[in-house]
Amino acid sequence: MIVRLERIWKYFGSFPALKDINLDIREGEILSIIGSSGAGKTTLLRIISMLDMPDKGVYYLKGKENTYSIEQRRSVTMVFQKPVIFNTSVYKNIEFGLKVRGVENGEARKRVKEALSMVGLEDYAKRRAKTLSGGEQQRVAIARAVAVKPELIVLDEPTANLDPQNIKVIEDIIKKMAEQGITVVFSTHNMFQAKRIAERVVHLHEGKIVEVGNVKKIFENPSSEVTKKFLSGELFY
């Protein structure tokens, strides 16, 4: 168990965005969080990534209560829905996480190279990252997250706004990450994507977990009414 969330609540003002979330994330798995827009997916991912703190509840990281120390924060990395890029070269973008960890130059070079080759951008190191296409920027963002070798990578709607060809590329990269032993949590509003790459699925609806389980079980035999509706397309988006 890499992450355990117990009775997590998160409020925006008086509005509860997350209600009583209980969730285990297993080491090495690919977990997908599905749900329509506004269900609280991003809020949940930001809590898992330690960018936000829950208002109530406890976050256990590898069995210990999370104190949000720098070491704990460094074991999880998030990739945002809209790629955020430092206004510099691709190389320096990817190097950032290594620099702040004090990784020495030779080792850093090697890891940037590995990360770039994993996302298929070997020749892009010297390019200015902001001039790349949306799909390429998303790959740079993923390479940047992979390069720091976190135990858990959280991706928020990694293929939203991408064309089918790029979606395929990103999905393959996610699978490769899992093969390297990294735990992956990603959100999507596209249930077919969840079906294609995830091992387990969490269905979030109006801030609550309404369904959690293996892909096969959820798609073939969902237990909640909401999930049935979502799968039948009534709640799409």
Place this chain on the structure above:
Amino acid sequence: MKYSYVVPVVILFVLLAFIFFPSQNSRILTISTTTSLYDTGLLDVIAEEFMKDSGIEIHFIPKGTGAAIIDAKQGVSDGLLVHSPVLEKDFLEEMGYNRKVFAYNYFVIVGSDKKIEASSATEFLMKVAEYGRQGKVVWVSRDDKSGTNTKEKELWKMAGLNYSEIKNEAWFRSTGTGMGKTLLYTNNIGKSLPAYTLSDIGTFLKFKKDGLIELEIYVNKGEELINIYSMMGVRGKKEELFMEFEKWMMDRGQKIIAEFGDYSQPLFYPISMADEKTLMWIAKYGFFEDNRKLTECPLEFRKGSMGFIEVESYAD
């Protein structure tokens, strides 16, 4: 968040700034002066030569006569170099000392055509008005409340004409601008109709030499046109240094003033070279009454061991 590094950075900047700027030399005299005097370049030469002789650095700040006096009231200047006896009298009484006349020259009436014959400025102006009303000549006025314009108003008054009335007549043209532009305007208009204006000698000679104007001088002498330059200290401000400068101006400065300028005639006449008749004019227009005598500086405002000129009060 931690921005503690900002404070040392700011301190560093400030330190750097002070390293770049040398500390203040105390042997500096700040003297406010009028623009017309400054723009001739005479004061550049005076500052340079005085620095060589005494090691005292003079900072001349050019301003209008009024602004120069405000500078002194703000405590900025240690002395004044101006040419407006009426304003000087008030200032002397309020906060000045040791007023010395150091030079003089003459305003000139210049024009494009020798249409008018006259022996004095006032006679000339009376004829300008007369011919002007007949549509034969025009007069150009700066009408900008400058020293030159003030002098012009005085002259019209002496000629028996009301400035604010003739201002509205067709032959009277106001430019509302500086001497240079007024000369150029007179030059242009003079190509179709004889045109005249009052100018200071410095600006006129400069524009003439540079070939910018074809005007000629028609009246250049006479007591009415005299222009008197004087200096005085500000009480309680670097008096010792200022008096050293005054002594120098009355000595070596006189020669520099006499030799200054690269024109067909001198720009300034040093006071030491004034003859008896001129000295009487200067006394009449630029001295103050004190104990039935006319003097450049009344007794109660004198300091140090300077000599001051006194003449018996005019009888007429």
Place this chain on the structure above:
Amino acid sequence: MLIDIITSEEVLEIALRSIKVSGIATLLALGYSIPVAMAIGFFRFPGRDYLKSFFNAMIGVPTVVLGLILYLMLAPNGILGRLGLLYTEMGISIGQSLLISPIIVSFVSNSIEAVEKEIRELALTLGATDFQASIAMIKEASSGVLLSAIAAFNRAIAELGIALMIGGNIFVRGGQNTRVLTTAMQMYVSRGEIEIAIALGLILMAIVFIISYLSNTVHTYLRGET
């Protein structure tokens, strides 16, 4: 003829003084404006919007107005008269730094705001400490800082009001002078010596162009294109 004027010792001294005085004004202004810009860019506090509009409005303040206020304050009988800054180079630098500070505050706070949340969270999730994240944000806003510094310097070196009223256009050979390019230009124009004024104007333009060109080069480098 023009070349003789431009390369004369006196003109060179005036040009160097212009660069020095306005350069220091820019450094001073950066020193205290960047913290203000960071406060406006990073934090949400009451009155922040008013403060922002105040700085935006101050960008266009007429130099003679600021010059007059400073003259009255710095004159020996003014409230800051004891500092002895009137008619000194340092006086001009301080006056110009006040003039250009709003440019820097506005440029920098806007560029910080533009990157603030995104870059901070990106840095944090990539394992940066709070301090490292702040540095990353300032780096990201650095092109804004550079551009603001250039715009500020160009405004400072080209302004006349403060240089004239606080500096006084003093020039004595070998003395503590305050004559800069703009005050020298206006003096030579009023003396009818147009040629020298044109030469000084050319130098002023050249300085502005060279500085802008250099900043473009540095800007490109900062963006990591090299």
